Amino acid sequence: MSPFRYAILLGISIYAILLFAFPGVPDADIFYHFSVAKLYLKEGFVSRLPWPEIGIQSREFTDYHFLFHIFQIPFLLLPVEETIAIKFFILISISTLLYQVTDYIQKESSNLSPYFVVVFFILGSVLFTGRMLFGRGNLLFFSIYFLSLRFWNIKYLKWIFVFSFLSVWSYSGFPFLFFTSLFITVLEYKREHTQLFLASTLGILVGLIVHPSFPFQFKGYFIELIIQSFPPPGVEAIAEWLPPTRDILILGFLPILPLLLLSFREKIQNQFHSKSFVFLFLGIICLVFTGSSLRIFEISWLMFFIFIFLNISISKKYQVLAAIVIFVIQFPIVYGKMGQQFRSSETxxxxxxxxxxxxxxxxxxxxxxxxxxxxxxxxxxxxxxxxxxxxxxxxxxxxxxxxxxxxxxxxxxxxxxxxxxxxxxxxxxxxxxxxxxxxxxxxxxxxxxxxxxxxxxxxxxxxxxxxxxxxxxxxxxxxx
Known part of the structure; x- marks a missing residue:
């Protein structure tokens, strides 16, 4: 096998250790998603959920994770205990995202070792790794997001439309794809980019209108994207809405901060990667709003990661050394933190x-x-x-x-x-x-x-x- 495939295999192994070393799952919300998948498997598509008494889903179910739930159905049919089936789903989902991110960076910046990219993607942030292991819809969305970036070429115009359409059916974060394509078009103004932007925007609009939850999806997206950004006074704040503490920010950004500074130092008199400023800008914008939501933090970290690894210039020897150092330091920390998370979600x-x-x-x-x-x-x-x-x-x-x-x-x-x-x-x-x-x-x-x-x-x-x-x-x- 090529080094790329060995590196992906290494990444999957690390994720598998973190998932299967502890009983249960690291976050309870995945049970809700599998409950919906079970309901679809039993009754087909539904316009309301049978469980909640106080909740708009009892009269108008907005499934903005529809594609995410459909992908879960085959795992319900596996002849294994349900928690193990859920872990397999999380492992395959997060490994798919790892592959998409690593492949995108390898194609855009071929001088980097895939081992270097994989190790930093998994262990560069304790918080990012932990939240990815929760198995949320963002895994599917960002896999589609990076597929769109990999196919960002006029000859794949139809695929850009399809990926944008599917992004709306996978996760409420689809506006992020719109802003990314918009900033790429503005930064590199070409007719080709304009056509791609229009195809992506059209795909998003069609996905909004042609939706399994029609017409309830509009209210759902409004609650998820607008109301949740500005919760009403007195409503109990869930963990995702809370600003990250200083410890979380340190665990989240400290390992990649030297690489960020190094990428600027190396490129200050050279040319930056043409699209990298889009990710830098998005990372900064998300970091500004990180104080209101941990969801925004994970996007911010991912954008900084892409910016760094599109621009960093480092010898192969130091890439290997840096990967080993980050593994030795970070893996015990991530393992310990995930153990705490699994215990807090004990079922x-x-x-x-x-x-x-x-x-x-x-x-x-x-x-x-x-x-x-x-x-x-x-x-x-x-x-x-x-x-x-x-x-x-x-x-x-x-x-x-x-x-x-x-x-x-x-x-x-x-x-x-x-x-x-x-x-x-x-x-x-x-x-x-x-x-x-x-x-x-x-x-x-x-x-x-x-x-x-x-x-x-x-x-x-x-x-x-x-x-x-x-x-x-x-x-x-x-x-x-």
Whole structure:
């Protein structure tokens, strides 16, 4: 095999170690995506989701990850345990992106060793590597994004249209492809680039209109791209919306900072790669907005990475040395951080609770459950309905008063909060003690309408003391 293929194989091996060295998956959201894929496999395309009570998906499902979900379906058919199937999906998705990025750099800057590129792509940022291993739709989008850049030639005009069309069906970040093609056209004004830009823009527009979620996709994209950038006051901020801390920025950028300075030093009296300033500009713009979202950080790092590796000039000997040094220093850090992430997403306690519910709660009942646990519960017990629908903004958009009412329950600080599940007509309440320990203990102490029937280290399960029309079946405890 060529060095390029060996380098990609090395990269896949590193990713496999990070994924399979720990039980579970590194982020719970992937369970939600596989829940949707399961639903498609069972019922075909749907216009609403059957699970959330408070969430616009219960009446108008906007699947801006549609292509991402379709690609997951074959993995559901694998004869392996479901978590392993999910890991295989993540591994193939992230390896595809690795291939696309490395191949693009190799074609644009042939003087770099593929080992040098691969090692820095995987280990150049602890945060970037971790977020890529989450298995989000951005993996598919950026694979399509770099395919577009690799085919950015007038003879592939139709393919540019197709890739742009598919980018809209894969991830809400498709405007990034539009701005990239626009800046390339402005920076290198040629008739060819103008035609390519128009083909890309037309593909994006057609993808927006000819969409599986029509006509709900427009509201979904508005929430995802606009509302999420400026969350309403009082809405609970999920981790992705929070600005990165100083430690995260250091872990994110410190390893590639010397390479960035080196690329400027080498090129200051020479010619920069013709398209590289597009990536530099995009990286700077994203870095400015990194303070509002970790999603923006990952794009910023990727753009700086492309700028550096299109311009850096370094001997083969030092490329090998730099790759070895970054591996020795960064791999233990990444491994340790990913271990922490896997532990924080541990599902063994969730599995026990979902099995308890399956044995003791009639199918189809509503369960009062927080947004943080929604992905795993819909994946394991999709026969039930749940209070929440993944993202707080989708609950807020569905019914603002109900959203803040349930939020008051989980915060546990509002007088009379223990009556909220009864007011909203829920017979079963599940509280995550890791996130809401105060509301769990206070609900147990104050509520006269519910009693604790099951708990483990992570969850407490409460049922109504005298629920109407309740089946009299005896409570059972599933085997662990």
């Amino acid at each position: 063994k306690y969730g599995y026990i609770v979902t099995e308890w519910i399956r044995f003791n709660i009639p199918k189809g009942e509503k369960i009062f459950l927080s947004w943080a646990d929604y992905p795993y519960f819909t994946f394991k017990i999709p026969e039930y309905r749940f209070l929440f629908g993944l993202n707080p903004l989708y609950a807020w958009s569905f019914h603002e008063d109900r959203y803040f009412t349930q939020k008051a329950f989980f915060e546990g600080t509002t007088q009379g909060f223990q009556h909220i599940p009864k007011i909203l007509d829920y017979n079963t309440v599940v509280i995550n003690k890791f996130y809401y320990s105060f509301s769990n203990s206070e609900f147990k102490r104050l509520s006269t309408d519910y009693h604790l029937v099951f708990e483990n280290e992570k969850y407490g399960v409460f049922v109504k003391t005298n629920p109407p029309n309740n089946s009299k079946k005896e409570i059972t405890i599933p085997n662990k």
